[in-house]
Amino acid sequence: MHELSIARRGQEVQASPIRRLVPLANRAKDQGIRVYHLNIGQPDIETPPEYFRAIYDADIKILAYGESGGQPELRAGLVPYYASFGVDVNEQEILITTGGSEAVLFCLLTCCNPGDEVLTLEPFYTNYNSFATMAGISIVPVPGSPADGFRLPPDDLLESLISSRTKAILFSNPGNPTGVVYTRSELERLGRLAVKNGLFILADEVYREFIYDGSVFTSILSIDGLAGHAVICDSISKRFSACGARIGNIVTHNLSVLEAALKFGMARLCPPALEQIGAVAALKVPEAYYARVREEYQLRRDVIYQGILAIPGAQTYLPKGAFYSIAVLPVEDTNDFAAWMLSDFSYEGATVMVAPADGFYATPGAGRNEIRLAYVLNRQDLNKAMLILQKGLCAYNSR
């Protein structure tokens, strides 16, 4: 059969570095090996039961189109949520999207023309690459370092990367894959840079509930003087352990951004209907829900942190947020190591799947000896996984 060739863009868009080793993992499972997944941020915490209850109780008969900007009840329900951490917005400043993914895509489409550049604090959430491909823009990475836990790089480095084509700074806070939590003064520094250079600041804040050791989360929208510049990309996926819902949103005081994003939204008609009903209900969970989840994740974080420190030659830092960490391993290429762990190694009938970190870097060659660990398993499993990782590294380096 003659297959017509697809476009260059279709060939070049990346396969998810978090998901591309899945076939090897499946083969291991087929052989009866248990695979501990540290590669993907799929929490094992239960979604609040209110989410499902609300959908059952709604007893919908016709699953009709909703509003392109999302259901008014959901937009209204988010207003007090944002107020709870110092972000004063009204429901006209909120647009519901199909996941945080669509929020980022719509923001890039709205703020940038094809050929424009976006500064991204590196390492960064790997799917930004695909959204950039879709929007026809270039990602310009701002290199960070595991040595200082990926703090915001100095102004002169940031400024040296800004060109006449730069339109926005895109970053996640708390950071995926780094776990960094930016301080108010770091965000103010980013803000001054954005104002000075006429840039949008796109802050992906989907992990804001996951903050440890009493650290304080600061939203970009709580920084003064950024009303025309700052945009939050958000999602209920992590907050409510509802990754399959595909409900996210954009928040900004810049109504031109929302108006354009809404026009992109009109094209896809509306976000999923039932899932929005669930999201409205989930927003009413008491603060205790977040506190319990936060406590659990902090303990898990400690397991991962101690586990890495126990590996000879590995390096890491204490992440303060999200549920990821970057670890430097004593290997040359973590792609090879991660694949080897799935295809050639097991310990007591089990192995570990990690995400090679180079997929989170745009700088060529960067991150080759790093992995991203997602700590979304219970502590017992995490402890086992870290032991297996240690044993695996030892075996890998003794081949």
Next chain:
Amino acid sequence: MHELSIARRGQEVQASPIRRLVPLANRAKDQGIRVYHLNIGQPDIETPPEYFRAIYDADIKILAYGESGGQPELRAGLVPYYASFGVDVNEQEILITTGGSEAVLFCLLTCCNPGDEVLTLEPFYTNYNSFATMAGISIVPVPGSPADGFRLPPDDLLESLISSRTKAILFSNPGNPTGVVYTRSELERLGRLAVKNGLFILADEVYREFIYDGSVFTSILSIDGLAGHAVICDSISKRFSACGARIGNIVTHNLSVLEAALKFGMARLCPPALEQIGAVAALKVPEAYYARVREEYQLRRDVIYQGILAIPGAQTYLPKGAFYSIAVLPVEDTNDFAAWMLSDFSYEGATVMVAPADGFYATPGAGRNEIRLAYVLNRQDLNKAMLILQKGLCAYNSR
């Protein structure tokens, strides 16, 4: 407050011509006027109860990420469905998308590079414009005519519009907004053109269950010799009256297309989880469900058709599929007329909202005296709506 300016692309993307008069409709409703909606294809038919039942019964505890290409049960469930109308595909040739909208977007991103052109049979589903803006491509309209019910234009016209940048032909069958149902010989003609010129054929077939007067639906994938060229964009929205589900899919024998579309899909992680569970169940409704819906819509089509013929100076044709029709009205600008109907007219406390058809044309000035009518109301309401339309036109032209 200084608002940073958004990008040209964000300014230029169209507001949905189906939805842009909504504020006027809301104002009319606020004044106590009943508005009959003929502007949007939101069916009033109930979603199969199996859809909701399956979601309730699933009793999910953690709403986790699913597979980026969709849940295996849904992909498998679609195989016998396609076989039922002569399309022989396996589940590896099916990719689940977040609505038919995403199917079209992913196909354009996969098959075209920025700057490429896509031939589109005009008038066409207006949101193709927005997907084209998002993908950075140009729509090249192939003008059709209400005089022949928008049959496929002759080869020489089609061929004269193909350039070195043309990568695909995009069309809906049955047609939205025209209701045209393309014959096998028309599709073969398109197929020969695609093969001769190395083009993809992207067939949006979301209305295939809505076929009247014993007409026969022919899928592009049942045409011989197009395996490497033909792609179906599909959705459960209309078939199961489940527009809010946002579940669609791509079907093609060209695995390079699917592989690239899957990579775009990995970026947005997965389609909505609960809605896929519902879709699996809905696929099992008996053929009688479709037959009953089809019968009802054919009767509605007749109401619209007779209603237009009864309007002095209006012209139309008998549409054979979908639930739309184009009517030529005795006015200069249907945008002005449609707005006037909402803001200045009512008859016995009610008015009608129609979609000005110019938004379904890319040719400048085309369709200015046309409207698109969606016949998704019950017959009693449709009869009233057509009477109001007639009265309104008379009053409008007597101002």
